[in-house]
Amino acid sequence: MAIPRTDPLTLDVIELIGDVVARYHEEYDRAAATHALTGAQARVLALLSLEPMPMRKVAHRLKCEPSNVTGIVDRLELRGLVERRPDPADRRVKLAAATAEGVRTARRLRDALDFAREPLAELTKAERGLLRDLLRRVLDA
Template sequence: MASSTGRPGTDPLTCEVVELIGTIVARYHEEYEQAAAEHSLTGAQARVLGLLTLAPVPMRHIATSLRCEPSNVTGIVDRLESRGLVERRPDPADRRVKLAAATDEGRATARRLRDALHFAREPLAALSEDERTSLRDLLRRMLDSPAAGPAGPAAG
């Protein structure tokens, strides 16, 4: 959408939406970091643990997902492994590759962490199913837009 100045995205409505999205993101990250700290995890450790609850993942894919150096992932996985939340296993398809996988305790910790995140869940519960569906579809459209760039990882 172009404003009266001809520059896209500078109209007052678009600016307000951008501000609201920024506020939501900041509040979500703040609550996520607090929930992670209550489980003696950093935000990055919590994100890796959440990712690993979906399926075992090669270390290099974790780095790609988090947009960080593989050496950072090694340190994060080392700390999670020392707490019994994650284990390394060989990839059955290529035994040279190590997969990181959540342990039972890691999955339970990730579930408790997710359950502690009320910020997004409670306001969303106030919306009807149709409204949540519309919001989801609009957010997907925004993320699928060529201007959005590559999609980021989910936050646990």
């Protein structure tokens, strides 16, 4: 049975998700600014601190154009936070990868994001697990 698009509960959940996303981006942008980075630069750095990847994959993960990612990586590279290296599996492909300083900066950025930590800490472990599982289910749908 499909839920009507105008179901008040569904609309309320959608609005709350939007508020959480907006608040996350605001705090991320503030944290990025303390490192003289834009929010977009910080998000690319955070992604690359997890694993090196081709810029097309970065663009796909961040849902933006590869040309935008190229410019962002260029600026991060000038700051010594990111480097380009050949892909060991295909030397024709270049990977963008966080440098050691880039990984440290990305960690400091993650550590600065407090807005969700305190409210989430008030939830029990079971409640946090349920929230995580529900969010994954929504994203996988």
